[in-house]
Amino acid sequence: MRILIVTDAWHPQVNGVVRTLERVAEEVRLLGHTVLFLTPDLFRTVPMPTYPEIRLAITRPGKVAEKIEAFGPDHLHISTEGPLGQAARRAAINRGWSFTTSYHTRFPEYLRARLPVPESWSYWWLRRFHNAGRGTLVATKSLAAELKAKGFDKVRPWTRGVDAETYRPRKKRVLDFPKPIFLYVGRVAVEKNIEAFLSLDLPGTKVVVGDGPARKSLQERFPKAKFLGEKTGEDLAKAYSSSDVFVFPSLTDTFGIVILEALASGVPVAAYPVTGPIDVLKGTKAGALDKDLxxxxxxxxxxxxxxxxxxxxxxxxxxxxxxxxxxMERAKAQPAAKKSQPK
Structure with a gap:
């Protein structure tokens, strides 16, 4: 099968969406299928308002449709709801193409954290976006239940994985700070609720690995914390294994691949009992969930x-x-969609 994945999230972004798509594509190819990507680097881009590190593609919908036709996929998967995702959805509906979507990010909550936009408005738009496809893939059972309650009618399971060879316990620790070391890894942005972690009265050292628009202000407010910037590959893996506890303060993530990376590194996780952590950690001895972080x-x-x-x-x-x-195969096997007017 030839699968085309359309995504607005792509390099140089470092996040769970990009890591998931890359790793899944690698594994699907090993199973004998072809996976292609339609990403912002194929178009002119502009910085996303309030988050300039993210670049948004600027193009006409017809050009996206032309590129999809040129790829000639057997199935189309729309991974994000940004400009490329919207253009791909429009093209698929107009031409009767089979397509699925995935729900990676709680945009209603993220948008509400920055602007006075009611979450109900954003969820109405997202529900309309995703329900037009043949299935919406989500990472956890709790998120699936939540979206179904909000009217998403084709929710399907799609869990996450971890590279347990790269992320593994190591004897040598590279973080030379007073112990115990409590670590956060991820975007340094308001929606990640990092302030809740940095405000805790804990022994040892708090360490933040990652970058983002909130880094400067947080560094100024919490000078005792160690901000190490963005790390990838071996450097990131060594930072994980050098820590004693991984703290995941987010209340809005849909999964949190960093949780699995920390666990694979032999680091127990502390988190709130919310979607993502509760799905991975509840009932295990690998982490602690509490409303008091x-x-x-x-x-x-x-x-x-x-x-x-x-x-x-x-x-x-x-x-x-x-x-x-x-x-993908399940969606492709469904009866062909009828061509529709633009939506």
Whole structure:
């Protein structure tokens, strides 16, 4: 099968969406299928308002349709709801092409954190966007239940994985700070709720790995915390394994691949009992969930690193890719969609 994935999230962005798409594509190709990408780097781009690190593609819808036709996919997957995702959706509806979508980001909550836009308005738009396809792939059961309650009518499962060879326990620690070390990894932005982590009264050192629009203000407000900037590959893996607890303060993520990366590195996780953490950690000995994040962090400090690693090994990118491929084949097998007027 030839699968074309349309995504507004792409390099140089460093986030869970990009990592997921790349790793899944690698695994699907190993299964004998072709995966192609339609990304912003094929078009002229402009910086996203309030988040200039993200570049948005600027193009006419017809050009996106032309590129899709040139790729000649058997199935179209629209991964994001940005300009490229919208143009691809419009083209698919107009031409009767089979397509699926995935729900990676809580844009209503992210937008509300920056502008006075009611979440109900944003969810109405997202529901209309996703329900037009043949399935909306989501990473967790709790998120699926939430979206179904909001009127998303074709929600399908698609979990996440981790590279357990790169992210692994290591004897040598590269972070030479007073212990214990409590680590956060991810975008440094208001929606990540990092302030909740940095405000905690914890022993040792708080470390932030990542970059984003809130970094400067947070560094000024919390001078005792260590901000190490963006890290990837081995450098990131070594930072994980040098930590004692991974703190995940987000209340709005749909999964949190960084949770699996920390666990694979043998680092217990502390988080709020919300979508993502609750799906991965509830009922395990690998992490601590509590409405009081400080209590969760101190509880996690007492957990075994081996239990964290064992839980991570249950999540593979190969299994994630097979789930993705199964949903593509399922959607493709459905009766052909009728051509429609633009929506």
């Amino acid at each position: 400080g209590k969760a962090a101190l509880k996690a400090l007492k957990l075994k690193r081996s239990d964290a690693r064992d839980l991570a090994l249950k999540h593979s990118w190969a299994a994630c890719a097979k789930m993705f491929l199964r949903e």
